[in-house]
Amino acid sequence: xxxxxxxxxxxxxxxxxxxxxxxxxxxxxxxxxxxxxxxxxxxxxxxxxxxxxxxxxxxxxxxxxxxxxxxxxxxxxxxxxxxxxxxxxxxxxxxxxxxxxxxxxxxxxxxxxxxxxxxxxxxxxxxxxxxxxxxxxxxxxxxxxxxxxxxxxxxxxxxxxxxxxxxxxxxxxxxxxxxxxxxxxxxxxxxxxxxxxxxxxxxxxxxxxxxxxxxxxxxxxxxxxxxxxxxxxxxxxxxxxxxxx
Amino acid sequence: xxxxxxxxxxxxxxxxxxxxxxxxxxxxxxxxxxxxxxxxxxxxxxxxxxxxxxxxxxxxxxxxxxxxxxxxxxxxxxxxxxxxxxxxxxxxxxxxxxxxxxxxxxxxxxxxxxxxxxxxxxxxxxxxxxxxxxxxxxxxxxxxxxxxxxxxxxxxxxxxxxxxxxxxxxxxxxxxxxxxxxxxxxxxxxxxxxxxxxxxxxxxxxxxxxxxxxxxxxxxxxxxxxxxxxxxxxxxxxxxxxxxxxxxxxxxxxxxxxxxxxxxxxxxxxxxxxxxxxxxxxxxxxxxxxxxxxxxxxxxxxxxxxxxxxxxxxxxxxxxxxxxxxxxxxxxxxxxxxxxxxxxxxxxxxxx
Numbered sequence: 001x002x003x004x005x006x007x008x009x010x011x012x013x014x015x016x017x018x019x020x021x022x023x024x025x026x027x028x029x030x031x032x033x034x035x036x037x038x039x040x041x042x043x044x045x046x047x048x049x050x051x052x053x054x055x056x057x058x059x060x061x062x063x064x065x066x067x068x069x070x071x072x073x074x075x076x077x078x079x080x081x082x083x084x085x086x087x088x089x090x091x092x093x094x095x096x097x098x099x100x101x102x103x104x105x106x107x108x109x110x111x112x113x114x115x116x117x118x119x120x121x122x123x124x125x126x127x128x129x130x131x132x133x134x135x136x137x138x139x140x141x142x143x144x145x146x147x148x149x150x151x152x153x154x155x156x157x158x159x160x161x162x163x164x165x166x167x168x169x170x171x172x173x174x175x176x177x178x179x180x181x182x183x184x185x186x187x188x189x190x191x192x193x194x195x196x197x198x199x200x201x202x203x204x205x206x207x208x209x210x211x212x213x214x215x216x217x218x219x220x221x222x223x224x225x226x227x228x229x230x231x232x233x234x235x236x237x238x239x240x241x242x243x244x245x
Numbered sequence: 246x247x248x249x250x251x252x253x254x255x256x257x258x259x260x261x262x263x264x265x266x267x268x269x270x271x272x273x274x275x276x277x278x279x280x281x282x283x284x285x286x287x288x289x290x291x292x293x294x295x296x297x298x299x300x301x302x303x304x305x306x307x308x309x310x311x312x313x314x315x316x317x318x319x320x321x322x323x324x325x326x327x328x329x330x331x332x333x334x335x336x337x338x339x340x341x342x343x344x345x346x347x348x349x350x351x352x353x354x355x356x357x358x359x360x361x362x363x364x365x366x367x368x369x370x371x372x373x374x375x376x377x378x379x380x381x382x383x384x385x386x387x388x389x390x391x392x393x394x395x396x397x398x399x400x401x402x403x404x405x406x407x408x409x410x411x412x413x414x415x416x417x418x419x420x421x422x423x424x425x426x427x428x429x430x431x432x433x434x435x436x437x438x439x440x441x442x443x444x445x446x447x448x449x450x451x452x453x454x455x456x457x458x459x460x461x462x463x464x465x466x467x468x469x470x471x472x473x474x475x476x477x478x479x480x481x482x483x484x485x486x487x488x489x490x491x492x493x494x495x496x497x498x499x500x501x502x503x504x505x506x507x508x509x510x511x512x513x514x515x516x517x518x519x520x521x522x523x524x525x526x527x528x529x530x531x532x533x534x535x536x537x538x539x540x541x542x543x544x545x546x547x548x549x550x551x552x553x554x555x556x557x558x559x560x561x562x563x564x565x566x567x568x569x570x571x572x573x574x575x576x577x578x579x580x581x582x583x584x585x586x587x588x589x590x591x592x593x594x595x596x597x
Contacts, residue, residue, distance in 0.1 A: 014419070058514065
């Protein structure tokens, strides 16, 4: 069985490594100091299990998992993050609170060994969905662009557009795709800044220069970039409310 | 605005029952004085319905306008005025509808004074009960507001305590110690000592206390040593302070949050090695402290990145000096700079 440790503190990695010695069936493939390395290492080694810290440089553990199509089983390790702990408890995902001892560590491994047969992908996805509602994650969107990871601050986003199973994120630097639903973004982004103007569109109200009538009952929002975003009748109501008209 | 007593169903039922009893009583009395039953019922219905309307008017008015203490003369005159209106109105209506009964006009004129006193008493009672009721409601609302305010204050206090304890820092440090115990017990012991000294410093110092830059730097060093063990080679620090300004004073526990903010910002916004620089100098009558950390201008705007730590420093400086220009930040390329000016007051023992 292949294992990867992802944590930005070297000593935090070393304690996991030490506890792993009692489990010779688990082979440590790599240690990573941040989420970028983590994504690469997971793609390269295809591990069965990862130990993952939440607070890490640039992207959090949650954001890193979002970038992986088939995430492996995860045991989260964190010191103190009320939000994350609530999410773990809500989705019955195992986590280790630092500092933890060998006994607690062994228990987590035993639990994982037992549950391994049943799929944990669903639980992980549910967890990520609720984790993405955290305040810090409403400030940016992390996407994978080919092999590169891109962090988009939300104020750089013009609008979002539904595209089959993906959402097209239109920004100052062109568009990026993310494998999420419109509802997901509607919930995780700040409702005072991003408004679902149409079934297939979410618009950044700070980018709107004007709203024109368009055909019968409909409107269209003109953005600073010149882009036009459809506004449905109910979307127009929501926009008016947020803009205080 | 408070609810009318009639918004409670129990009171509404009692109110209606009392009214019916009074009407029946009225009918019986009139009948006793020789008025035919039908006429007595009509009389009672007209007079009492009008009185009911007057009572409801009083109750509702008091809901929006509650007289202050010592304005009881006003209430008295309002009651009197309403009763007179009621009397005139009911006299006129009763005369129109019942004057064809023999002797009714006589009876009506004779009973006017009694009718007046009963109505006045009743209106007075209703008014007084309403005033008592609304006063009590207002009191209750005030109490609730007070409890809410106290609860908020308590929560703020707890939040502050929790911030002081810095759980994230504390648990991660304990985790590092845990790792060191196995491999390098000597270092573990040293870190326990540093962590203890650091925590003791946090607890011991009052926020209003002034300390010398030298003391504050020693305290900061404890913090930096712990952070360096946690983050290993990723974190390096450079501190440049002239010997001759080490005796200048500053509010206690001001430096560490600044550096903590810089470390968090630097370490979590970049993936490479992070160098935190600290300079202190004297400018006019100010102690000026500059803290620099790297950041990624592409993904974070410094305005957003200033974070909680700086906000609390800003707040403290405002409380101490009533100035908002003492903490400034700027970004130069990928370096974020935080500058704090601390005016040197001649008598700092009082803590301004």
